[in-house]
Amino acid sequence: GAVVxxxxxxxxxxxxxxxxxECRSLDFQATxxxxxxxxxxxxxxxxxxxxxxxxxxxxxxxxxxxxxxxxASLTLSTLTVTSAHPxxxxxxxxxxxxxxxxxxxxxxxxxxxxxxx
Amino acid sequence: xxxxxxPTEMTATEGAIVQINCTYQTSGFNGLFxxxxxxxxxxxxxxxxxxxxxxxxxxxxxxxxxxxxYSYLLLKELQMKDSAxxxxxxxxxxxxxxxxAGTKLxxxx
Numbered sequence: 572g573a574v575v576x577x578x579x580x581x582x583x584x585x586x587x588x589x590x591x592x593e594c595r596s597l598d599f600q601a602t603x604x605x606x607x608x609x610x611x612x613x614x615x616x617x618x619x620x621x622x623x624x625x626x627x628x629x630x631x632x633x634x635x636x637x638x639x640x641x642x643a644s645l646t647l648s649t650l651t652v653t654s655a656h657p658x659x660x661x662x663x664x665x666x667x668x669x670x671x672x673x674x675x676x677x678x679x680x681x682x683x684x685x686x687x688x
Numbered sequence: 689x690x691x692x693x694x695p696t697e698m699t700a701t702e703g704a705i706v707q708i709n710c711t712y713q714t715s716g717f718n719g720l721f722x723x724x725x726x727x728x729x730x731x732x733x734x735x736x737x738x739x740x741x742x743x744x745x746x747x748x749x750x751x752x753x754x755x756x757x758y759s760y761l762l763l764k765e766l767q768m769k770d771s772a773x774x775x776x777x778x779x780x781x782x783x784x785x786x787x788x789a790g791t792k793l794x795x796x797x
Contacts, residue, residue: 605785614775614789615731664730676721677785679730 573599575667577680584655585688591651592683594665600645601667605677606638609662621648655687690714692788694776699794700766708761708774708791716781722750722761723775725790731775734761763793771795 574597584590594604603622607615619640621627627640639651648667652659662684666677691713700706712720719738723731737743737752737759749762761774776788 614787617785617787620784662728676733676736679723679732682728682730684728 573667573669573678575601575665575678575680577665577683579683580681581684581686583686583688586656587654589651589653590655590685591649592663592665592685594648594650594667594680596646596667596678599667599669599678601648601669602645603668604642604648605666605668606640606648606650607664607666609664609682615664618650652685655685657687660685660687690778690780690786692776692778692786694774694788694791696789697792697794699796700763702766702768702795702797704766705762705764706766706793708763708776708793710759710761710776710788712757712759712776712778712786712788714778714780714786717754718779718781718783720750720752720759721777721779721785722748722759723777725773725775727772734774766795768795768797 576595578593605620606618608618609615617630618633619627619629621640621642623642623645629635642648662682664682665680668677694710721736722734724734725731735750737750742751747764752759773790773792775790777785
């Protein structure tokens with residue numbers, strides 16, 4: 572099956588620092604990668620959608636200068652939380668989508684728990 | 689606007705059957721997904737329905753009625769490990785997933 576990895580799985584940082592999260596599709600080429608954020612006891616909130624080689628499309632209310640997304644290849648996307656603050660503490664999950672199947676399923680990474688002190 | 693509704697929480701007994709409902713209103717429809725999410729983990733795929741009817745996969749079944757904007761996930765022979773949140777998501781006309789808030793399922797012995 573399709574496997575998506577995320578690194579790191581957990582990060583604790585000081586307020587004002589930047590944190591980079593990597594998302595990799597290990598055994599398939601992902602035409603599209605999605606970044607989600609999930610606060611405790613809430614559902615997934617889509618932050619942005621990125622296609623390889625093009626700029627990410629951000630959802631309304633998501634600051635693109637704060638959450639930098641780079642999708643440099645068909646197997647790697649990165650999310651950088653710049654100048655992180657305590658309110659950015661959340662569970663960040665990436666997913667990778669493929670085309671050419673019967674349906675456009677998203678395969679989720681294991682998530683990254685970010686805690687900003 | 690787009691909307692996915694599902695119950696916030698349900699409780700069931702080990703060995704029993706539970707049905708989790710999901711109703712939706714979206715701009716376009718390209719399929720409905722059910723995901724399972726254990727606390728602190730990412731969602732895992734359970735089922736996909738794009739045509740009306742019942743899809744059975746082991747202890748889990750998913751039903752879809754497009755005319756009613758309605759789906760349900762049926763879990764049989766409940767096990768304690770089935771305690772999790774179950775997320776209903778609809779793919780709209782732009783092939784974007786619209787997510788429900790999830791149903792927390794509590795299994796009691």
